[in-house]
Amino acid sequence: MTTYALQKLAEEKVFKDPVHRYIHVRDQVIWDLVGTREFQRLRRIRQLGTTYLTFHGAEHSRFNHSLGVYEIVRRIVDDVFASRPEWDHSERLLCLCAALLHDLGHGPFSHSFEKVFDLDHENFTQEIILGQTEVNRVLTKVEPDFPQKVADVIAKTYENKQVISLISSQIDADRMDYLQRDAYFTGVSYGHFDMERILRVLRPLDDQVVIKSSGMHAVEDYIMSRYQMYWQVYFHPVTRSSEVILTKILHRAKELSSQGYEFAYEPRHFKSMFTGNVTLKDYLNLDESVVTYYFQMWEDEKDPILRDLCDRFMQRRLFKYVEFDPSKEYKKLNQLEQLFKEAELDPDYYLVVDSSSDLPYDFYRPGEEEERVPIHLLMPGGEIKELSRQSEIVDAISGKRRTDHKLYYPKDCLLDDSTHKETKQKILDILGVTER
Template sequence: MAYAAEKLDEEKVFKDPVHRYIHVSDRVIWDLIGTKEFQRLRRIRQLGTTYLTFHGAEHSRFSHSLGVYEIVRRIVDDVFDGQREWSGEERLLSLCAALLHDLGHGPFSHSFEKVFDLDHEKFTRAIILGDTEVNRVLRRVGNGFPEKVAEVIAKTYPNKLIVSLISSQIDADRMDYLLRDAYYTGVSYGHFDMERILRIMRPYEDQVVFKKSGMHAVEDYIMSRYQMYWQVYFHPVTRSGEVILNNILHRAKNLYRNGYPFKHPPVHFLTLFAGGISLDEYLHLDESVVFYYFQVWQEEEDPVLRDLCDRFINRRLFKYTEFDPAKEYPKYLELVSLFKKAGIDPEYYLVIDSSSDLPYDFYRPGEEGERLPIFLLMPGGELRELSQESEIVEAISGKRRTDHKLYFPLDFLLDESSKKNVKRTIRKLLNIP
């Protein structure tokens, strides 16, 4: 039997709190899960610094990736099977792309990407196409198969229906992380009726569409996503942890470039600090490695690095206040000057942080980051864009919400052992008693 069609002697199942069971019957999928590159995802949290706010948010990219695979498996095996627009020939491609879509995430993914100018999707494709265990498994399916999987993840694969399963405004990736993140954070507003959404999904030419009869389930999904972003993903305490994490990495990079003699040299970061990192070096980075350095850097001579690491490890986070940069920038410049007079480095201890999200958008051809809309399949067979039928979705379509906050170390400002008058002036500007 050809490797691509080979089934396990007995179906394997993963017990999962979100989907109850994750089913694996394909030899290729089972072998991919066993690769060291996929197992690495166990050591990378799905939600970065969110555990500092919601203590249950310790789940991994590994469990999320399995969840996305399971949703796509159910779609192609149960929903699409037998549909006129679905041949089944690209079933395995869909499953592999779903399983591997987050393979290139690094520790504290988005903070690392921001500080070191990295792109996890590029690393995902590099892992799939490089000298890796994952590539060797995919290559056994066919010589061009790894390239096809990489194209699906890059959204360049010719069959956009396959792409839309893991990358669209309502896809398996988003459905799993909303349900999984809601479960592990303990919130109630991230839940929606996924079973109903799967029942009304249909393959239609080069995209997934949804029967009009189930529009309310799609509305519920859109609103769940909106609430999760503002109540969980953009939670100001979580963002405080991310601000400190970013500043640790910036400080360590700047110290290295200025020849600072580390007591504990950042061996795993050297190529990152130098502006480049190989795939092999990248794959040796996970959150256990990062935490090791944060632990030992609490003993460094540099007071800023030492303090920031202590804050992150022991959850001594920055406080925050609402702040509008467009209106209050002169105030920010005044605060920068006062922080310097108080002996507090504003580069690391006075940070404007902005969060922004567009919950749903209709099609705007040519715009940067354009999004394909969600289409409803009407009883007569025509397609209608979701916001044309839903008053709820129309109300939020194309409306970007942005939030700005100013972060600072309150404990430094309350310590009046030095620069007492300057700190009192700072507190007055920040409306701190």
């Protein structure tokens, strides 16, 4: 490595943080990366997308979270692993950079945006790291192949699996930060667990990071915390309603563009997204402030669907929902689609089935899609045992996927009986909506 890689700041920099109290930066490389335009862009990408429309405090950003992940990894490699012979200390800077940059490629409203335009934020993260960017210039100063190493860690292809497991595993710095940070900013109590205890019992071993068996109960608490956060916050039905509307806005704008529609306010920032020819520059020019500005402008569009959906999102007039099982109620869905058309409500935009699914913990199942490296416990005699084999709590939920389905619709439109009164009443009856 070059002397730049070893360079320390004349004075340590600190970020005051509500989760970790302080985030410490001593390395010149890390300080320079934080100052790049690509990393600063993360200030304008919310960590939880549209969740702020459900939990009003959820305004924190990917910038906050990325610093938090960096701080957890810094504590592990500088404090917990510092005296461990099983740990390769030359990997320290690589771990810190990968932790800091792991979410660099997230776009506005992240996952909803990716679904509509068939994008992958991890691919963009690697492209930013390897492309003609300020981030790449900083990393290249460490050594010519250093950007590729960082990209490999994020892609989970790096040869040292210990490094990967710190950033991406079933108990990693990423999850440990976002669970606590998201709980703090949403105001819920579900995401709290004893991170200090978990950090104390982490151990590097062979090609993985394991947990001393004495810390098993702290890990149980962490897994249950994750389970609760997914169902109480991340999959909250109101948040999913706002994501449905957001997704439909983007679909509508894309469809109108393909039809040659003349927008009153031309969506030039979306042009390459609509055509599928997205350059890195196009992607980095989009953030949530830009997207919401277009939504605000489109509240005055002449297309009634785009206009209405944008107004709903900006003014928080969200869709209502009912429980719905698409595998058993597909006939009901077909009937509703026909009735929506008769009521002059386009079912493609106003009748939406949304499904959420989560697998809290799983053990290694060779050959299956998305193979998961399990959490291993280091027993007092040096034996390694998979977590669910020792914990009855974890065993009870291992491999059990929970799925939830909701049917979203604009209740306000159905209660407006100025037109198609009988048809709308039929829809309400099928949906089981009694109050008017």
